[in-house]
Amino acid sequence: MLQLIRTDVIGRGPVSVVFSGTFGTQPAAVKRFLLHDVHPDWKNKVDECFEKMLVHPNVVSVKSVHDDDDFRYVVMERCLANLSDYCRNEYDGPVSSHHDGLVQLVSGLNYIHSQGFIHRRLNTPNILISSSQQFKIADFGMTDCKSEGSTSLSTIKQRSASTEAPELLQLLELSEGEKELHHTTASDTFSLGCILALFFTRGSHPFGSPRFRVPVNIIQNNYNFQADMPYTHIVDQMIKKLPQKRIPLDKILSMLKV
16 A cells, blocks of 8 residues: 655655655655654554544645554655745745735644644644645654653654744753653744744744854843844744743634634
8 A cells, every 4th residue: 555666755854754655646745864863652642643543634634544564654645845945045936925824824723732732843844735736734644642651652862943933942952852851832832933034034033044053042031123024923822932922823813713
């Protein structure tokens, strides 16, 4: 039922490879990573979450999960590109308008949170562009349940410091496992605010450049918006330094009359 096209690599992560493939008769993207990078408590913690099988137009559909002797394969719907491609001008196809993209991404993340999940690793490569121009939030091989004592689905340590909330960047003395416990829906909101600014400006980060300065600027709350960027009043409320000051996602949807 699952056919992997190993000669067609469509993406790479720190310890994963994404191949083109088919699942049944449908085209698919298949993320492959080594079983030793899967959290040892997957069956007890993760499968319980995957039973919900998130269904939302702005969340990438996970079709199935398969294991062989060496690898785990996460089978997802196939999309055209990701937001990182768009921001680097490597994708010149159609995308949603600024208004529609804002609604789609806020709606998708709000739904994820409403189902008891925290994404924890939101960044531009994880925002996919579908053939219908819809943005879809991806990388549910890496997400965790919100429940107390939740653990990561993967032992992968890398994440994007350029979209990570200041309260997390400041936890330098903690291990990654300990750091996981400090993620909240508000830290996801901060990440999405950075992502929206990058989308609206096609690559201009509100916390500046060069890239290595961005985490320092995030911690210091040193940011500026490009002069012609739309929806600054919303993004500004999403990237407040204090988590409790960040705007709830459902309030954004109300402001947009969704």
